[in-house]
Amino acid sequence: MSAVARPPITKVGALERQIEAAVFLILKGFPPEPIHTLIGACRGILDGLHKNTPNKFLAEWNEKILSRVVPGRERDWLFYQNRVANFLKHADRDPEGVIEGVNLVALNDIELQICILAYWEVKRPLHVRIAIGLFYCGLQNEKWFNFSGFLSDVGLDPNMLDKYRGQNLEDRNRLMLDAFEMSVANDRGWG
Numbered sequence: 001m002s003a004v005a006r007p008p009i010t011k012v013g014a015l016e017r018q019i020e021a022a023v024f025l026i027l028k029g030f031p032p033e034p035i036h037t038l039i040g041a042c043r044g045i046l047d048g049l050h051k052n053t054p055n056k057f058l059a060e061w062n063e064k065i066l067s068r069v070v071p072g073r074e075r076d077w078l079f080y081q082n083r084v085a086n087f088l089k090h091a092d093r094d095p096e097g098v099i100e101g102v103n104l105v106a107l108n109d110i111e112l113q114i115c116i117l118a119y120w121e122v123k124r125p126l127h128v129r130i131a132i133g134l135f136y137c138g139l140q141n142e143k144w145f146n147f148s149g150f151l152s153d154v155g156l157d158p159n160m161l162d163k164y165r166g167q168n169l170e171d172r173n174r175l176m177l178d179a180f181e182m183s184v185a186n187d188r189g190w191g
Contacts, residue, residue: 023133032104113137
């Protein structure tokens with residue numbers, strides 16, 4: 001009987017795989033709840049790493065967002081920001097509970113973009129599958145953020161966006177999924 005391979009697991013490696021899995025699920029059209037759970041796990045790793053070695057992007061992002069919160073409402077904002085993750089994580093507190101009024105797809109798009117940009121501070125350059133996720137999120141979030149600036153920051157060509165902007169969401173996701181799956185095939189798996 002042969003032994004089961006037990007490759008080492010690193011926090012950064014797990015973070016990379018979770019981001020890739022979230023991107024894959026989004027592009028495949030999966031429901032938002034499992035995607036949110038993966039993104040929450042990514043954020044947990046990033047926040048833990050940030051406590052040990054400050055992550056420039058997370059520090060600036062958190063500071064900028066909190067500076068815009070009405071004074072005295074910071075705890076309320078943090079509760080709202082983590083509301084869905086806490087709801088799902090603490091199923092024992094209210095097993096029959098229901099949460100309403102959350103656009104989980106939009107929240108995932110923003111949170112995944114934050115995770116990818118914070119990940120870039122940890123490991124450069126971005127792997128192609130994670131860069132595809134960044135393109136996806138950026139196109140979804142253009143009404144909120146100057147995405148061309150983010151692309152320039154991470155060394156990607158902002159002119160690539162024009163290729164995708166003129167397409168409908170379904171065609172754009174199919175192209176990105178094809179590129180994602182080609183990257184997996186070229187790497188002979190997720191490794």
